[in-house]
Amino acid sequence: MKISVTIARIIVGVLFIFSGLVKAIDPLGLTYKMQEFFEVWGREGYATIMMNWMYNHSFLFSIIMIALEVVLGVALLAGFYKKLTLRLLLWLMIFFTFLTSYVLFSGKIATCGCFGDCIPLTPIQTFTKDIILLLLIIFLLFKQQYILPVGKGFLPLVLVLLSIMGVSMLQMHVLQHLPLTDCLPYKKGNNLLELRKMPPNAIPDQFEYIFVYQKDGVKKEFTPDKLPDSTWTYADRKQTLIKKGSNNVPKINDFSLTDTTGADVTESVLGQEGEYYLFFLKELDEGSSKWSGDFTALWQKSKQQKRPLYIVTADKDKATVFFNTNNNGIPILTCDATAIKTAARANPTLFLMKGPVVQNKWSWADIKEALK
Template sequence: MKISVTIARIIVGVLFIFSGLIKAIDPLGLTYKMQEFFEVWGREGYITPLMNWMYKCSFVFSIIMITLEVVLGVALLTGFYKKLTLRLLMLLMIFFTFLTSYVLFSGKIATCGCFGDCIPLTPIQTFTKDIILLLLISFLLLKQQYIKPVGVVLPVGLVLASVIAVCFLQMYVLTHLPLTDCLPYKKGNDLLQLRKMPANA
């Protein structure tokens, strides 16, 4: 059982860190995706004043979400405050699963942007991923007694370092440019070629 818990812990932790970092290289991308959700929900009449306010705060939400993903991934891998970490991970996964199910079943938003623009996934792929992660986190919650922190000082140091590192990364790319531009109109691409109608369109 301990081996199964360790494997699940590594999978969830690494995926959360990777997901956060892939968004951290372009936090504005997640901001625009959040704005798309809030705009659609506001237009549909779901507490429109609240959606309009959240639309304006999308950039702050983006920074917080990215940082939280990375920090929770590191916290899970190091065993830092495991009960709190697992509960926050579960809440995030329930929220993410709601978003991906909305994208999949409503058809009003093309993608959820789970891995940013660098790794585009179809709605069914993202929904399946979230269901698997939800099951893994549920398993970890049930078997959390097998999660042991890697020392006392190390988890605290790594969590603090991850907060500083991911915040610095986001500040850097916002001041300069994304470390990797995955959008079609990135530097070096031929704009005239990109504007042409694809074959058999």
């Protein structure tokens, strides 16, 4: 029995630590995933006021959740306050199982983000994993007498404290800079234009179409191969999914650039020869003073190098006022806020591009590196 308990303890502890660390290298990824859940639940009418409040505090929840996963995993392996640790793990696992079951059975959210963007799992895989972990934690609760502390004295406490400090410092670092490992489609070396295309082995969804025509006040449905004559007037079209396709969504499907006139300039900007900069700015906030000086130096350097510099923002009006006041003549392009959140985990983030290929990326805290 001791061997079984030890194996279960190691599996649960290591998986919780691993799951937390994978998300800790990109805590904003979990924030956005939480916002997706709260937004869907609020839209469905489940405690809308509370969901809106939780949506606005998703960042704090993600930081706490990530730290809790790592710390509880370490506490279990160290044998620190085993009864409290196992109860917290149980409640956390019940919550995770609820989330993954909702993803699996509702179909309203594509993935749960259990292992972040670096290790994507299907809904059935995540649900199965959670059921197994839930059973292992229940087993450990019943056999907790076999869980002994690692070492003597204050060692378990020291290990837990070190885990709290370590995961907190890791999250603080990547929030100021960029994720340690970039697993998103906009990572260094990727061709953004190619990733906007449909995958070569895509299988499209198949739909059934019914056309509604009317004549003399009477509406009637027709299939595409049996449309009525010209005496009938078109009224509506109904579309029904009859067979779901696969691999038919581009890895980058929401990224487009529009200029001040509203024209789509994605192909012309990304398709140009030579090097240029894309300065992604989701929104202007009070922290703009932290990077405005470095940005001015970057603007001057880009002119000396004859490298075009573009502002890519979701808040065109504020950006126009700010940059036209401080740095005249910079082209300002508009992009969807969700696409910017995916492309630029820090606000703002600087891309060095060569044609459609990402050459390098820097957060606002590292713009000085781009000036060297």
